[in-house]
Amino acid sequence: MGKNDFLTPKAIANRIKAKGLQKLRWYCQMCQKHCRDENGFKCHCMSESHQRQMQIFGENSNRIVDGYSEEFEQSFLDFMKRSHRFSRIAATVVYNEYINDRHHVHMNLTEWATITEFVKHLGRTDSFIIADIV
Numbered sequence: 370m371g372k373n374d375f376l377t378p379k380a381i382a383n384r385i386k387a388k389g390l391q392k393l394r395w396y397c398q399m400c401q402k403h404c405r406d407e408n409g410f411k412c413h414c415m416s417e418s419h420q421r422q423m424q425i426f427g428e429n430s431n432r433i434v435d436g437y438s439e440e441f442e443q444s445f446l447d448f449m450k451r452s453h454r455f456s457r458i459a460a461t462v463v464y465n466e467y468i469n470d471r472h473h474v475h476m477n478l479t480e481w482a483t484i485t486e487f488v489k490h491l492g493r494t495d496s497f498i499i500a501d502i503v
Contacts, residue, residue, distance in 0.1 A: 398437065398478035399426055438479040445474075445487075460488045 374380065395404040397413060399422040404410040413419055426433055448467050464484045467473055481487040 396475060396477070397422075398475050399423065399433075434478060434480055437474065438481070441474040441476060441479045442487075442491075460484055 395406065395410040396402070397404070397410070397419065400413070400419055402413055402419075404413050445464075445467055449463055452466065453463060461484055476484070476487070479487075481490060
């Protein structure tokens, strides 16, 4: 048996880790890359592709943040329409359901730092949903 065997405990553990959601702490929104730990994230940040993405972000950061903010708002409200159309529910509960999708738009590159700020924004823009904050 070779080192890179498909059924070794290490290979099985790596597949299980890669399948599920990982900590959001090690996610790079610009590159859309998820790293498993601090060392992997540090190596990613030093990579040439990440440096190119950061250079692009530096050139037009407002446009990128606005784009991600619009995309997050639209996808969050679409999720809200589909899952809780006629029910009154806390925004934090909806957000926790929303982030269960592995390919959701992350909030860390939007103009809102917290779900509370996002809900306040919805209230200011007279969105059709005014969510409760818990």
